[in-house]
Ligand SMILES: Cc1cc2nc3c(=O)[nH]c(=O)nc-3n(C[C@H](O)[C@H](O)[C@H](O)COP(=O)(O)OP(=O)(O)OC[C@H]3O[C@@H](n4cnc5c(N)ncnc54)[C@H](O)[C@@H]3O)c2cc1C
């Protein structure tokens with residue numbers, strides 16, 4: 001459900017280096033789909049900031065964000081009980097109906113890309129789908145939610161600095177896993193190598209700078225194989241068969 | 248509600264609030280937020296002869312109280328707009344709309360304008376002259392007095408609907424440009440399009456937007472837009488639609504006082520999808536507060552009040 005609402009901050013604390021967990025609560029029931037995002041108005045910044053929904057309980061939304069610039073810095077200074085103006089229910093979300101009995105599913109997350117996959121993992125588990133999870137981090141100090149993920153499935157962790165899990169990239173972990181369907185989210189170079197690694201069907205969650213987040217401004221256009229899509233409304237989740245990473 | 252109504256070249260608007268081109272999609276995107284029939288009209292995304300993908304990303308950046316965009320006129324082309332987008336909009340918006348005409352040659356402007364002129368849903372042709380003229384080394388149409396005059400004249404010859412010329416503020420003398428448009432036969436003006444600006448990434452030292460320099464809009468540009476409306480309305484008397492930084496009912500009252508007849512709300516739609524609705528609801532309260540009986544009474548009052 002797409003909605004603009006005022007929420008109060010229940011929790012906003014660091015959970016890893018420069019990584020914060022934010023819990024916000026509203027007065028209405030917020031039915032959200034894994035892969036959807038919210039757009040937060042941050043004081044003193046003109047444009048809203050988009051963040052994937054990391055978990056959604058009845059009246060609260062959890063996001064996990066990394067402090068990368070001035071807006072996220074400011075967000076990290078938001079304190080309990082402060083009000084945040086958000087637009088929720090944005091984007092299409094993952095298509096879980098695309099799976100069949102024969103699907104051998106893997107979730108592949110890199111860095112902050114783990115955030116939306118957490119909500120997906122929880123939902124897949126609830127629908128009785130079994131899967132494995134592959135998570136990769138550039139800096140092991142920025143790893144988060146490893147215990148939480150392992151409640152839902154087997155997890156394979158890698159880090160570039162080798163301090164947690166195996167040393168290397170997510171695609172190194174993928175070598176040891178048999179799968180025929182994937183869900184992936186992470187930095188663009190990682191998505192490209194996941195897409196190249198195996199010609200399996202799957203879904204990728206893409207990011208782009210956004211003006212509005214709801215289809216009005218054309219800031220977020222992305223060329224798929226046969227047409228241009230707006231990542232904010234036709235995405236952020238795109239089927240691997242539509243993606244054209246050739247350019 | 249006639250206290251809020253205004254007239255643009257024979258077209259009566261129930262109120263002066265119009266979402267600006269490029270910030271409201273093709274209109275119907277907003278009907279899930281609220282009943283868009285409350286709007287005075289809607290200015291559609293600028294449309295060219297054929298489909299355009301637009302510029303590479305990043306197409307957008309932010310600055311204090313404003314933003315930069317370099318969308319690059321992404322649109323599906325005039326035929327697709329008329330055959331696919333307008334019927335979708337017609338289902339949720341029953342009033343006349345403002346079609347925004349763009350092009351890279353005078354011929355393209357005339358071609359697109361003629362196509363929209365034949366569509367019943369279209370009430371006004373707004374000519375977005377902030378495009379580079381490929382025949383004149385990419386100089387924008389809006390920055391050359393000769394082309395402003397001639398494009399306007401050519402379009403007027405071939406069309407029958409009111410023609411509003413949307414000028415660029417990036418010129419040394421806006422009044423001179425406005426006079427050229429009027430002499431070319433323009434029925435009205437839209438003042439103005441985006442300023443030019445840039446934003447540089449402090450970590451890398453590179454301009455953020457792919458085109459390096461991009462269109463600057465939002466509340467930060469309001470005083471410039473207001474000055475343009477003020478100066479132009481002082482010199483010539485054709486209707487003006489104001490555009491630039493409009494965010495609330497006070498802004499609307501300010502622009503009308505400066506000489507505008509209607510107002511386009513742009514960037515603020517992206518941040519607050521309800522802004523046009525909120526302004527329409529706020530206007531009567533503000534009129535009450537300032538003792539304004541009818542919005543029509545205040546158009547241009549800044550030029551004569553003591
Ligand atoms: C659909 C989607 C989901 C996202 N989910 C998450 C998430 O779960 N956790 C998380 O940490 N981050 C997420 N991001 C990225 C997050 O939006 C940016 O990190 C954030 O906007 C940066 O803001 P800033 O002011 O700190 O950075 P600045 O660089 O100062 O921001 C300047 C401008 O650029 C935009 N911008 C900068 N980086 C990005 C980016 N990577 N993507 C989109 N816009 C950007 C900002 O929104 C702002 O308008 C997501 C982005 C998208 C599009």
Ligand SMILES: Cc1cc2nc3c(=O)[nH]c(=O)nc-3n(C[C@H](O)[C@H](O)[C@H](O)COP(=O)(O)O)c2cc1C
Nearest residue numbers: 267268269293316375440464465490491492513514
């Ligand atoms: C994302 C974006 C896209 C725009 N696209 C167009 C366009 O296609 N045609 C046009 O005439 N103006 C376009 N504009 C300019 C707006 O219509 C408006 O004139 C300008 O932004 C100033 O108003 P504002 O400060 O309220 O945004 C665009 C502006 C933005 C922010």
Ligand code: FES
Nearest residue numbers: 212213217218232
């Ligand atoms: S961000 Fe505005 S259309 Fe996608």
